[in-house]
Amino acid sequence: MRFAGKNFFLLLCCLAFMAGFIYRNLPMESLDHFYLSPPNKSSDSHWVDNNLTNQGSEEFxxxxxxxxxxSPPSSITDFSLSTNPKECRYELLSPRSIYRAGETLEVLIMxxxxYGNIKSYGGDFFQAKLHSPVIKAGVTGRVTDLNNGTYxxxxxxxxxxxxxxxxxxxxxxxxxxxxxxKRxxxxxxxxxxGYFHFxxxxEEKECNIELPGQDVCNYNEPVSGDTWQCLKPQKMPCHSLVYHSMGGYRRVTNSLEDSLLSGSVxxxxxxxxxxxIKIDPAINSTALPGFLCLSLLPNLYYPAPSTTYLL
Incomplete structure (x- = not known):
C-alpha cells in the first residue's frame, strides 16, 4: 500500500509539471483571439445592448x-434653490412619551x-442612523422619499x-x-x-468602455459580455494589447455643478x-441582553434596512 501511494504521488507531480509546461508555452495569439471581438462589430453602438444576452439584458x-x-422636475440655474443642509430639519413623527425595545421610531425629514423654503420635490440623498455611544452599537434607518420635499x-x-x-x-x-x-x-x-507591444x-493609446468614432479596437469579455475599447495603434494590430493602466480624470462639470458637489453641502x-430618546425594556420580555433577540418576538414588524443608506 505504501508503494502504491508513492507511485500515485509521483504521477500527480508529473501531471502537474506537464500542465504547467503546456500553459507556459501556449502562444499569445490564442489568448488574444479569445478577447478580441469580431471585425464586423459596430464600434459606436451601445455596449450594454450589443453584448448582453436577452436574459442578461433583463437582469441588467x-x-x-x-x-x-x-430627478428634479427641471434643471436649476440658481445654486440657492438647491437643498441646503444648514436649513434642513428633522423631527419625531407622532412622538410618544415611552419608547420600548422592539418598537419602531419614525422621523420626518424636511x-x-x-432661502429656507421647503422643497416641492424629492430626490435628495439622506443617510439616517440610530446609534448608542455607550454600548457602541448602531442601526441604519430606512429612508422613504415622499416626493414633496419631505422624507x-x-x-x-x-x-x-x-x-x-x-x-x-x-x-x-x-x-x-x-x-x-455625468455618469x-x-x-x-x-x-x-492601453499599451501595445509588437x-x-x-505604442500607448487611450482606452475606455466606449470611445467615439470607428477607428478603435474592440475587446469582448466572453462571460459577462462587457466590452473594452482602445484607439487603434498606427503600426500595430489590435491583438498586440498587453495591459492598461489608469490615465486620469477629465473635467466635465461647470462652476454651478462644482458648487452643487462642493464639500460645504x-x-x-x-x-x-x-x-x-430613551428606550425602555420591551413589555413581553424580561432581561433582554444588549441587543434584542428577534427570535423572541416572531410577530415583530422589522423594517428592512435600505442598502442605500449605510453606516
Whole structure:
C-alpha cells in the first residue's frame, strides 16, 4: 500500500509539471483571439445592448430599476434653490412619551433650499442612523422619499437605554442629477492608457468602455459580455494589447455643478428638534441582553434596512 501511494504521488507531480509546461508555452495569439471581438462589430453602438444576452439584458434592467433615482422636475440655474443642509430639519413623527425595545421610531425629514423654503420635490440623498455611544452599537434607518420635499426615516429600536439620531444630507437632489448625467453622458471622464507591444515596439493609446468614432479596437469579455475599447495603434494590430493602466480624470462639470458637489453641502449633518430618546425594556420580555433577540418576538414588524443608506 505504501508503494502504491508513492507511485500515485509521483504521477500527480508529473501531471502537474506537464500542465504547467503546456500553459507556459501556449502562444499569445490564442489568448488574444479569445478577447478580441469580431471585425464586423459596430464600434459606436451601445455596449450594454450589443453584448448582453436577452436574459442578461433583463437582469441588467432589473438592476437599473433598483438604483433608479428621481430627478428634479427641471434643471436649476440658481445654486440657492438647491437643498441646503444648514436649513434642513428633522423631527419625531407622532412622538410618544415611552419608547420600548422592539418598537419602531419614525422621523420626518424636511429638505429646504438656501432661502429656507421647503422643497416641492424629492430626490435628495439622506443617510439616517440610530446609534448608542455607550454600548457602541448602531442601526441604519430606512429612508422613504415622499416626493414633496419631505422624507420618512424608520428605525428599529433594538436595545434599551439612550439612542441618538443622526441624519446627514449626502447629496442634494440637484447634485444627484449632476452625478447621474455625468455618469451616463460622459463615460470618458475617467480614462485609461492601453499599451501595445509588437515586434519590439510599443505604442500607448487611450482606452475606455466606449470611445467615439470607428477607428478603435474592440475587446469582448466572453462571460459577462462587457466590452473594452482602445484607439487603434498606427503600426500595430489590435491583438498586440498587453495591459492598461489608469490615465486620469477629465473635467466635465461647470462652476454651478462644482458648487452643487462642493464639500460645504456634501455629507453634512442636519439639525433636528431632538437629538436622542430613551428606550425602555420591551413589555413581553424580561432581561433582554444588549441587543434584542428577534427570535423572541416572531410577530415583530422589522423594517428592512435600505442598502442605500449605510453606516
Amino acid at each position: 434592467a432589473d438592476l437599473l430599476k433598483l438604483i433608479d433615482w428621481p 429638505a429646504k433650499d438656501h 420618512l426615516a424608520t428605525f428599529l429600536l433594538p436595545w434599551e437605554g439612550e439612542a441618538q439620531v443622526n441624519i446627514r444630507l449626502i447629496h442634494s437632489s440637484e447634485a444627484v442629477s449632476v452625478l447621474k448625467d 451616463e453622458s460622459h463615460p470618458e471622464k475617467v480614462y485609461f492608457n 515586434n519590439g515596439s510599443t 456634501t455629507a453634512q449633518n442636519i439639525n433636528g428638534a431632538f437629538t436622542s
